[in-house]
Structures are given as C-alpha cells and as structure tokens.
Amino acid sequence: MHLISEYIRGAVREVFSTMLSMEALCREDISDEAGHPVKISGVTGSISFTGKMNGMVYLTMSPSMARAVTGSILGLKQAEVGDEEIGDVVGELTNMVTGNLKSKMTDQGYNCTLSIPTVLMGNEILVESSQSNIKTYNEFRITGQTEPVGVYVFARLEGT
C-alpha cells in the first residue's frame, strides 16, 4: 500500500468522524492502485496540489450520498438540498481531506500548495493524468449509508 493511501485512509476517517459523526471504513479487499484512465460518476470534489508533490485529489460519491451528506452537515432536509449546497459541502470535504494529506506529506518533506476546490457532476467521466506516476484509489463504506465514498490521488513526487 502506498504511503499516500495510508494518509488518505486516516484523513477520510478523521474528516467523516469530525464533520459527520460517521465512521468511514476503508475496503481492504481491493488494491489501492487505481487503473488508468479512471472513470468517475456522480458528484466529485477535485483539488490540485503543486510543489514537491504535484497532482490531484478526487473525492467521489453518488448524487444520493452527496445529498445525504450535505443535508447532514448543513442540518437541512434532503428536499431542501440543491446542487449549490452539494457543491459547497463536497468541495469543503475534499478540501479537508486534501489539507490533511498535505500536512502529512509536508512532514515527509513534500511541501505543497492546494488549489481551491472544483466540483464535477456527471456520469462516466474518463480522467487521464499521464504525468503522474502514482495513482491510488481507496474506497470507503460509511456507517448508515449504502453507497461508498471513493478517493483517487494522482501524484508525482519531485526528487523520487
């Protein structure tokens, strides 16, 4: 398992516990290596990092899961949750997970700066990142939820 996967697992666990009081359990029965290109569907928060670690984090979940999470964080009924709220919450969750990863990677000497988040909504989006040699995928089961949350990291570490 790549060190980045270890950090992502800790980050997702921490963020879901703090923000949602939900337990995020990583699936251990699949490899943490992402194929390439990957195909994402649903609601996906994305943040880039530049510096000694270069690349991208994609935090992805189904539209219904995104709605449930958004309602829970904002204290809204699901019918009151629109795309704008979903975008804000998924962007912020991605920001917290990526910020956590950044902090751990900085401790390892891979300083980096984060971009502002962008949120993509759509189906079967093919993502190509040919300049990154590290490609990880970790999938999480969230207690009380039937659908998973997935996190892709495409990265290149300088000096490795």
Add this chain to the structure above:
Amino acid sequence: MHLISEYIRGAVREVFSTMLSMEALCREDISDEAGHPVKISGVTGSISFTGKMNGMVYLTMSPSMARAVTGSILGLKQAEVGDEEIGDVVGELTNMVTGNLKSKMTDQGYNCTLSIPTVLMGNEILVESSQSNIKTYNEFRITGQTEPVGVYVFARLEGT
C-alpha cells in the same frame, strides 16, 4: 472584457499558431462571462494554479476536434489516434495556454504555480467553482475546422 480573457485570447491564438499553424479567432458576439455552474462536454484539459491567482483553466473541444488536433500535432492519421494520444496532446495544449496566462499574470503581480494537467472526457459534466469570483469563457473558431475550442477560467485574485 476581463483582463484574463484578453490574455487567454492572445494565448490561444499564439499556441494554435505555433503548434498547429492554425488561426484561432475568438467569437466577439458573446460575452466573456461564464455562467455558473457551467456544463462541459467532449475532451477537456484542466490545470489549476495556486498563488496570488487561484483557480482553474479548462480547455475544451469535441472528441472529433481533439482527434484532428492530435493527429495534426503528432503527424498521425486520425485512425491511429487513441485516447492516450488525445489526452497527452490536449493536456499539453492546456499547459501551454495556461503557462502563457501565468506569465502575463505574473507580470501584473499575480504570481502563481501551475499543477500538472488532467484531461476529462465525458458529456454534460457540470462544473462548480463557488470559491472563484472571476468566471470567464472564450470560444474560438479554428480555421479549417467546423467545431470550436472553448476556454473557461475560474479564478480568484488575492488582494482584490
């Protein structure tokens, strides 16, 4: 028209002229303000920038246009062009356009660092960037091509 649009227009013109010997003419009959969220389809190169200018560039075109451009740059017949080549070329074109914008913005005091490119392929992808207050769209007609090339910039300038 936003200064960023002016720079993007110059950048696209220069990159298409240098790399493809094609003239890229910007449509003047539409506003350079992008709606929000925007919907993108086809092949889209994306690069983030962080620093005094924060945000994202999306350079987008239809799959057939991406194939034509890739074949032209790599000197391949269109039947020989696969998704991997398309991803590489569209990523590199986005890199050149964004690098050109970065250089002009640095001259204006908005230093920034670019991420590595990612290429998205898919239809009707909704893109939300709620943290950027500048949202521009410029669309280009390319000589000899029936389909346009579009460039979105979502940005936030620090200290403004």
